[in-house]
Amino acid sequence: MEKQRYERPVILKMNTGLMNKFGTKTENEPVTHIESVPVKSLLSEYGSPLFVISEKQIRRNMQNAKRIFKTRYPKVRFAWSYKTNYMNAVCRIFHQEGSWAEVVSGFEYQKALGNGVPGEKIIFNGPDKTDEDLIAAAKNNSLIHIDHYDELYSLIRLSEELDLHPRVAIRVNMDTGIYPKWDRFGFNFENGQAWNALTRILNSKNLDLVGLHCHIGTFMLSTNAYATATRNLCELAWAAKERYNKMVEYIDLGGGFPSTNTLKGAYLPGTDTVPSIDQFADAITDVVLTYGFRQEEMPTLVLESGRALIDDAGYLLGTVLATKRLSDGRRATVLDFGLNSLFTSLWYEHKISPAKQHGSQTEEMVLFGPLCMNIDVVRESVVLPLLEKGDQLVVHKVGAYNMTQWMQFITMRPNIVLIDKDNNTHIIRKAETLEYIEQLEQIPDHLK
Template sequence: MSRLPKDPVVTRLPYEPPTIIAHKNGLANKFGGQSARRSLPRIEGVPVAELVERFGSPLFVFSEHTLRRTYREVHRAFSLRYPKVQLAWSYKTNYLDAVCRVFHDEGAWAEVVSEVEYDMARRNGVPGSQILFNGPYKPEPALRVAIEEGAHIHIDHHDELYTVEKIAKELGRKLPVTLRINMDTGIQPRWDRFGFNFDNGEALTAIRRLHTGGHLVLEGLHAHIGTFMLDPQAYARGTAKLAELALAAKRDTGVAVKTIDLGGGLPSRATLHGQYGPGADSKPPVDDYAEAITGALLAAGFPQDELPTLLLESGRALVDEAGFMIASVVANKRLANGTRAVIVDAGVNVLFTSFWYRHDVLPAEDHGGMLEEAVVYGPLCMNIDVVRPSVLLPPLEAGDAVVFRPVGAYNVTQSMQFIRLRPAIVMIGENKQVDLIRRSEHLDDLKGPELLPERLRP
């Protein structure tokens, strides 16, 4: 009697949907670019691994060479086209004394928008006569100090005009002031919150009021038409309107305006969310902005002996590309929809501009493997902590270093002690020496200002 084998026991496993992973390498996209492999093992010749070993991770890194080079490029672009140019470093863009001192060493004045920033500039050795005091709120005590020290006061509204006029009466002397002007330059949204409007006649009315009061003298006109401006012709239109207003003021009051201040707003090479191509490809060269602004000034019809000094309050354009953030991979995950996720130790608490820009994310070392699209998360226990929504990365392991760039503008000043404390910051000098310019924070830095009532003490 033959024995047939028994049917094998089949265990049915739960169904697992397949995950399709798209690997990309070297294929051209529809904009002509390539999914090229990129890494950044060194910053200004200093190995990233060495920086992490010495100062920890995450770590801000600034290049002194890039700061100086960028400043000189901007200044040269304007000064080659116009005889009287003065740059003023925008303090709110980056408060680090080492960064500010580099720009002041290069010849920059200071542009500040609060009494705190004013005091920072004075501590950095900037005389009052080289400080532009902007902003919609300047407390009266701060105004008095700035006036006594010869700062350039930029008046934002009628109430401030009355306050400065009152101080002038008390001092018994006429005070030179600048009026901030807003206008239509074809850019949307229109920046009409600050200053006096040109298009409806408010600005000229304010100038006449200032003159008839007898206590103030119009020294200059100032405008800041927007931020991250990619259209140089918007500056040409703004400059032409300021020049027109200056000439009208001369006809009405007999006083020649000494300064025309075009503010800031020049872009860096950062890439905005929503831009198709890299920011470096869409950012016009600084010479285009210089040509637009100086061309409009020279064509305005100022007498040669009354040509106003051109002031520029540059910030982002000077510092952004000099800043890097080194972070370390904490973990890798595969999300439920199959998306690759990489968690790093630097989040939006220190990379605040991740909300606006697609920063480059470059491995310090590329160990090979296929490129795959990934989302990069920070370490915060918040769903919004996304430092790069989508980027092609090679395989990375926990502990691997990645570099974010450019991050020199606004990230230091807008960083916060949320969930994690703020990291150390170093500057690499011209001869590759590395200086610690701000140490990493301790708990006492966060809790030190607090006062705990006795009844609540443990």
């Protein structure tokens, strides 16, 4: 007689305060394939854990966002936010789709050049630009977004000394009614600082004011805030036009559009609460279109979206190392990836799916990473099927920030695989080796 399928015996106390199991069915739908590639074969070929990126999804996201904005406003440009994911393969997909590069350090600037982006299509943001960075950016005709007065005066001095004519914008911070206010970057709108900086630029011989920039925050859930930001930038542009007869070429609304991940502490899941790109586009373009600019002076709209374009194209696959019971009776599952690879588990309740069909029985558990660190928790509480050692899991929407903020800590970083549009797989960053990690180390003679 054929034996019956086994399922671990479980007993649950019926507790009226417990989340009822009818609330969590969707979490337990298995995800057996990424695009059309089986999770199982990905893990056996490339090892576990493993980051997987879908090229198709990136292109879909990018084309979708472009369509949404371009159907509302004639002049729109996207610049890929390097810090969100600066794997060269990923950047090149965005550049192929027509995105410029948005960088925030000399390191990222060099990466963009290396990816073949012409200097004049690189936006250089951020508070950290050395004199060398500024000179290189000016010579390459890149767009320098000035963050503070020290940078403004450095740039004026350098441009005079070296006879450079940098194309610049200022970053403006403002109160858009959201919390927290990102007033540490750029020049403040309300107290007049931004206008002062603008007049300083407009009165300088060498600096060419071409744009206005803001970036009001990250993971923004309010479309109103973008309308306010757009209005403020338009107001500055209008003032520059009226008083200095100088119309800027573009206004740059930065990034900040959320992905549909669920933030920790949020009551409702992100898939239900996050505004769509259409809603953001409506808020922004309505303001510019009706502000009163003449057709020919309408500024180009620049967007530096990162997270919203890449998050759902990235997956982290992993394996259960062990299951155990904690002293308070809670079930614990130890995974082969943790905070070191999945940095975003600090602020998201990541959706995690089993990679195969399990029985219908589920249990509440805490998911730990493999590090010998108490803070290494992937999910504090999640309802999943009865997992055993060796079971595989899929973490969703990990494309943003993980592959740039990950830590080489205790373990080494895993492979990143790209699934192309024909469902072929390519390693785009190899798993680290001991040799790679140690190649920069040096041992003083007395310790040899």
